[in-house]
Amino acid sequence: MVWIFFIYGLLFGSFYMALADRWCQNKSIIKPRSHCDYCGHTLAFYELIPVLSYIFLGGKCKECKKRLSIVYPLVELLTGGLFAMAYYLYGLSPKLIIMLALASLLVITYVSDFKYLVILDVPLLIVCVIVFGVILWTEGLVSGLWHLISGIIMFLMMLLVKIVGDKKFKRESLGGGDVKLSFLFGLTLNFYLGVLVLVIGSFLTYPMAVYYIFKKKEVEIPFGPFLVTGLVIVFVLQNQLTEILRLLIL
Ligand SMILES: [Zn+2]
Secondary structure, three states, rough: OOOHHHHHHHHHHHHHHHHHHHHHOOOOOOOOOOOOOOOOOOOOHHHOOOOOOHHHOOOOOOOOEEEOOOOOHHHHHHHHHHHHHHHHHOOOOOOHHHHHHHHHHHHHHHHHHHHHHOOOOHHHHHHHHHHHHHHOOOOOHHHHHHHHHHHHHHHHHHHHHHHHHHOOOOOOOHHHHHHHHHHHHHHHHHHHHHHHHHHHHHHHHHHHHHHHOOOOOOOOOOOHEEEEEEEEHHOOHHHHHHHHHHHOOO
16 A cells, blocks of 8 residues: 555656646646657657656657756655655544645645745645644544634744844845745644744755855745645654653643
């Protein structure tokens, strides 16, 4: 079963990348069919097999022989790995659904935010609805409402940080997408663990920020991918982290 999830992950990873690419460029999802970015050559079915096509074609387009990005097979492998891990950890349980949704958002955000500095609203909204649905189903209405309130508090908190930051630095300090993402952290994990996602996300951003400061480059560093990575980490380790938080607070 783990292998089936791995293979599904490869296929979904390939699909999510195409989806994120097309949405960020405001292209239709269905037409035109998948094609080479350089020469426009329409890809045949055997050129669309995740990872394997890349290996068989030697990482080059069949028509124009331009080198294809290694990022594509890597992201496919990442999605496969996350899907397999989701099944391995949670089996066929409600938590599996949440984990698959978070893994999907992770992959889409990697492509959209690293490549285009955009966090797409529609995938985020879909994931919020799925997560909220599963919580209502497994934990009931009262718990569901607490999760919802946590999400709203986190959203307002980050919005405040953004407003103060924008004024202080006189430029966009925090993307609107990052503020919207915070809602999902509270919704999925409740308040304390939600805040922990922000802390871990910031730590993960640190090496990249230091790298650019070192290189003296003025670039906008995408925060979204690191935040969603933090979310997946905290979600997987939530029991252990809750214990640690309890020891620290008591
Ligand atoms: Zn080509």
